[in-house]
Amino acid sequence: MSQKAKLVWNFSGPDAQKIAEHHLIHLKEFSVLENILFLETGTEKVTDLAYDAFIIVELKWANTLRTKLKPKQGYLVE
DSSP states (O other), X not given: OOOEEEEEEEEESTTXXXXXXXXXXXXXXXXXXXXXXXXXXXXXXXXXXXXXXXXXXXXGGHXXXXXXXXXXXXXXXX
């Protein structure tokens, strides 16, 4: 099984959930245009005023996506 990376974008404020969900739409559009498979996508509630949008990809894509999409955080995941 190949290693995976989770790339995360953080949003805060009263509209954080809507912004994170909208950002995810653009991430999915990017994956189609660039022909990059996202293994998982989603949003996560951090607090009432903070949400994250995330993608999980094979590790081989992490550096390319980090350069092009500028996530705030990145993690290795199993």
